[in-house]
Amino acid sequence: MSEKPTISKAELAELFRGFIDPAFVIDDAETMKPYECDGMSMYCEMPLLVVLPETVSQVQDVMRTCARHKVPVVARGAGTGLSAGAMPHAEGIVLSLAKFNRILSIDPLARSARLQPGVRNLAISEAADRFGLYYGPDPSSQIACTIGGNVAENSGGVHCLKYGLTVHNLLSVELVTVDGELVTIGSDGLDCCGMDLMALMTGSEGLLGIVTEVQVKLLPKPEIAQVVMAGFDNVQQAGDAVGGIIAHGIIPGGLEMMDGHAIVAADDFAKAGYPRDAKALLLCEVDGTEEEVHEHIEQAEALFRKLGATSVRTSQSEEERALLWKGRKSAFPAVGRISPDYYCMDGTIPRSQLAHVLTEMEKMSEEFGLRVANVFHAGDGNLHPLILFDANVPGEFERTEAFGSKILELCVAVGGCITGEHGVGVEKIRQMAIQFNDDELAQFRDVKAAFDPDGILNPGKGVPTLRFCQEYRSLEHKQHDIHSNADSTHG
């Protein structure tokens, strides 16, 4: 943000009430309270105002007003984000897209759907079901999260290895720019002329524009799906089995792993019948035609056994398949039951590094005195370490953050990245300086300026300022020096 807003809260509210239903211009602390954070509740901030426009032209007017008065705008879908991307700005407004919850049309022959941005992810597949179609990306939060939020975060899910992330399943996006212009990027066709602005918008965390309509691709529902569950005595073997399946030429619909802590927590919660003594569990779903699934399931079972699985079980019915997945899909709340709080990380690593990274994490866990449970999208190397802590113990969240930061540094060091699907937001903004150098970050800032020269859209998120990076790096340096001094004294 280059400049301060040039208008008071009361004046701004007055302006908005001129074109938005006054009931949807919220300025009292109590009603604004639920908007103070997203799914990452450790980061909170109260906004100046919350507005809930009902038409695209109101959104345009909101943007024009805010641009004129240099008021920060934070777009908000369902607020399930896990990087504090939707956390308000103290001097800005929250622009909620909650009223935009209509499915505008479904074209079964073209296999596409037009949606307002506030449509819930799961509602798309529910509506497409009667045409034998569904929407591919399925974040675990799909009951609540919105397609607008999915576009902003480039969300993934269990089925992404085979069916892709949000970026692979979009046709077009309608956007309100920072100065209130309405523009469509993408089209009904698969490719467009010129630079791929669709890709740039996807995952841009509300920093480049406000998404007011989304056209997604729909996929034919597979004839059948079955899941093979395999337990292993150690994570190395489970990791190798993941590689083994893929090397064999099978691309599973979903391929998920849990470590020992997560297995027990999830089984306690979902009573899924997981092998509780296993140190690692794989859930490998194969979907497709009857013939294909039959062929691949047999191969997968044999392969897991050959690669050292101590138990192998294949779902024989839809109920059993749902049960086996229930444990995985409820892993976060399950872990929430064994600890007052948990902190979910989101690094991605090359799969070959899995065993190494898990072993290192075990060591860090001891160092920091904090437990960690692991669930992850093993097929695409996306880790979700859950660090267990108690926010009521002074200093414990700070320790948790420090632990998390070390995990992300490790992910980058082994050739991975700091976030696979949850986004940078506020939460990982420091670690951006680990993954990118100053020139790269400067390039990101130039991209941002091409869309939003005054830095009004979601300021303070996604890309750190130059000063922030320098301070962070010098701090790291000092800590490093302290550490190495300490090491040498112990040495």
Added chain:
Amino acid sequence: MADLSKQIQDQVLSARNAGTKLNIVAGGSKSFMGRAADPDASELNVADHSGIIDYHPVELVLTVRAGTTLKEIEATLAEQGQSLHFEPPRFGDQSTIGGTLACNLSGPARPWAGSVRDQVLGVKLINGKGEHLKFGGQVMKNVAGYDVSRLQAGAMGTLGVMTEISLKVMPQPAASLTLVREMAADQVIEYMNARAAEPKPLSAACWLDGRVYLRLSGAKSAVEATARQWEGEVLEEAEDFWQQLRDQQHGFFNRSEPLWRFSVGATAKQPPLDGAWLIDWAGAQRWYSGDAEKPRLQQWAREAGGQVSLFRGGNRDGEVMHHQPEVLAGLQKRLKSAFDPDGIFNPGRLYSWL
């Protein structure tokens, strides 16, 4: 087969200092595309910046220098039973992966397997300030920072010189089979889309010369079972047919009239335009060879929910890409300045105004 990134960087810096422009060229197999290269710009040849840097079949990830030929990449992948699923067209042995991404070119499998842009995981790029930058990475999922890697798809080198590209690769399907039957153009759009809406292993759908071709790929049992359920004769020498389509070697692509490419809604009705048509991607990509004027073609593309571009032949000094509305043109100009403030790279190649 060498790392020439330092030399390329030096060339960019000296162009910047001298205030000159650069035309980026690798294999040169796609020089017919886009607008004509600026005659005042000097050539920046990056073909020798080639070679496979990293390939882990089990990770399904390949990292190569941008000047690596598709031929070399595909031979390396084939040894491990893998391939580039987006089936990029090879306009010659010298076609490179960098050019393929810059032009965003994908083949018959595109609606099912995704495009080259879909498979990109990361790029290294030298921008107009001569900075060598790395975006994305070598892992399947990465949402840190803006997706600058995929932004390059279709930018035709206007944002920088790509030096390294990481891609997702996939196992080759175990079996493949093609069904062919006669069908009129006015029926085929609905037919292909109805097939595509079934949960079957369809991997290509094309219409040409009054016949519709459906390719099935995947597990042998699934491919065979579907072939029994669907109508059509099994095509002999099917691989040759798809290869000729993919590499644009079929006679259709040799006509003397200009060749236009439509990327439109898959279910849009065929327009009443005189000329020859080839319908690919189950209707989402249509090739037109004929003498109709651009405004008329653009009008239909718009009605069909998509865009048109002059792919080969015709006037390459005018705009060859679909008209860009003012807001989008403004965004692209500002992005261009963000990457290449002095306008060094490929001036006028994509649009006259860029």
